[in-house]
Amino acid sequence: MNISTQLEELIKRLERIENSVKTPGGSAVYHTNKVRNDLTSLIKRHDYICYRQIEAFTKLSSLLSNFQKLPPLRGWAISPDVALRLYNFVLQSKPKNVLEFGSGASSFIIAEAMKKNGFGKLTSVDHLKKYSDECKSNIESVGLGQYVDFIVSPLEEWNGEHLDVENTNFWYSLRKDLVPDDIDFLFIDGPPGIKCKFSRYPAMVFSNDKLSLNFQVWLDDSDRSDEQAIIESWTDKYSLNCEQLKLEKGLAIFRRRESPEFR
Numbered sequence: 001m002n003i004s005t006q007l008e009e010l011i012k013r014l015e016r017i018e019n020s021v022k023t024p025g026g027s028a029v030y031h032t033n034k035v036r037n038d039l040t041s042l043i044k045r046h047d048y049i050c051y052r053q054i055e056a057f058t059k060l061s062s063l064l065s066n067f068q069k070l071p072p073l074r075g076w077a078i079s080p081d082v083a084l085r086l087y088n089f090v091l092q093s094k095p096k097n098v099l100e101f102g103s104g105a106s107s108f109i110i111a112e113a114m115k116k117n118g119f120g121k122l123t124s125v126d127h128l129k130k131y132s133d134e135c136k137s138n139i140e141s142v143g144l145g146q147y148v149d150f151i152v153s154p155l156e157e158w159n160g161e162h163l164d165v166e167n168t169n170f171w172y173s174l175r176k177d178l179v180p181d182d183i184d185f186l187f188i189d190g191p192p193g194i195k196c197k198f199s200r201y202p203a204m205v206f207s208n209d210k211l212s213l214n215f216q217v218w219l220d221d222s223d224r225s226d227e228q229a230i231i232e233s234w235t236d237k238y239s240l241n242c243e244q245l246k247l248e249k250g251l252a253i254f255r256r257r258e259s260p261e262f263r
Contacts, residue, residue, distance in 0.1 A: 049248055052081055052248070053073075053074065053079055053080045053081060053248060054080075056079075056080035056081045056083065056084040057073065057080040059084055060080060060083055060084055060087065063084075063087060064087070064109075064112050065112065065115075065116075066108075066112065066142040066144070069108070069138055069141065069142050070105060070108055070109075071104055071105040071108060071135070071138065072105070073105055074248075076104075076192070077104050077105045078104070078105050078106050078109075078189060078220060079247065079248040079249055081247045081248055082106075082220060082247055082248075082249075082251055083105060083106070083109050085245075085247075085251070086106060086109050086110065086113075086187070086218075087109050087110075087112065087113050089185075089216075090109075090110050090113035090114065090117070090120070090185070091113045091116060091117065093184075093185070093216075094117050094119075094120070095120060095184030095185040096119065096120055096121070096182070096184055097120075097121055097123075097180045097181075097182055097183045097184055097185075097212070098110055098114075098120065098121070098122045098123070098183065098184065098185045098186075098187065099122075099123045099125070099179060099180070099183045099185075099186050099187070099207065099210070100122065100123070100124050100125065100186070100187040100188070100189065101125050101172065101187075101188050101189065101190045101191065101200070101203055102125075102126060102187075102188070102189035102190025102191065103124040103125070103126035103131065103132050103135045103150060103190075104126075104131070104135060104189070106187055106189055107122060107124045107135050107139060107148055107150075108135070108138065108139060108144070110122050110147075110148075110187070111139055111144040111147040111148050112144065114144075114147040115143075115144055115147060120147060121147060121148075121149065121180070122147055122148045122149070123148075123149050123151065123178075123179060123180060124148055124149070124150050124151065125151045125153050125172055125174060125190075126150070126151075126152060126153070126190065127152075127153060127154050127155045127172060127190070127191055128152075129152045132150050132151075132152045133150075133152075135150065136148070136150045151174065151178060153172035153173050153174040154172075154173050155170040155171065155172060155173070155191055155195060156170065156171070156172075156173040157169070157170060158170055158171035158202055160202060160205050160206075161202075161205050162198065162201055162202065162205075163197070163198040163201050163229060163230065163233060164196065164197045164198050167196065167197065168196065169196045169197075169198075169199075169202075170191070170195045170196050170199070171191070171202040171206065172191065172206075174206070176206070176210070179207070179210055180210070181210055182210075182211075182212040183207065183210050183211050183212060183215060184212050184214070184215055184216070185215065185216050185217075185218075186203070186207055186211065186215065186216070186217040186218070187217075187218050187220075188200050188203045188217065188218065188219045188220065189220040189221070193221075193224065193226055197226055198226050198229060198230055199226070200219065200226075200227065200230060201230050201233070203217075203219075204217070204234050204237075204238060208238060213256070214255075214256065215255075215256065216253060216254065216255055217240075217253070217254040217255075218251060218252070218253055218254075219231070219251070219252040219254070220249065220250075220251060221249045221250060222244055222249075222250035222251055222252035223249055223250030224249075224250070227250070227252065231244070231252050234254065235254070238254075239256070239257050240254040240255065240256060240257065241254070241255050241256075241257050242254050243255075
């Protein structure tokens, strides 16, 4: 039997197999090809995201004077694309008072930009003392301590307004008098979502009357379903415009409607 005949016989066998494994949504070969195409698209998307993160990380390395002390990025921390945008925003908009929920790489980035501006104060709130102390020590080691006030504020039961009215919710045990007035920029990357649903919803409930006229609020991890619900609620309740950026984990930027950016 020559090769051509063998191939024809093989094709016939494959056709018989194909006919015997028909599935409700189409043939098995169709489903296999669909999964293959979906996986190929995901791999391409992953490669693109990784390239963008490497590109942003490389740019940060040339911008930060103390880059060697920058805490690890990605994972629980902000991604390089957010870090780069954060640095440029603080550098260009020059906020005087900044509040952040969730200390870490963002604290370092903001302090670096404030040093270059020559002014500014960041109030950085975290619920873990060990982590807050590590961030503080790292920032002080490169002479940025004057730009950041660290506050350790363990999580406690939250009885204020919340999207989840059926379960126990948690927020920082933070006194309002410890937070400055006229906050130009609020960066939200905490608390973690494992403690309760919509864990970052109280951020605006707590901070709204502390914000300056032309504030900006950034909500990291905005691709998550909890954050999407928060976005919908905040834009309506506080009359905000929201721009959602397609970064690695998503970033939502809130501004007061019909209000210019502070400069």
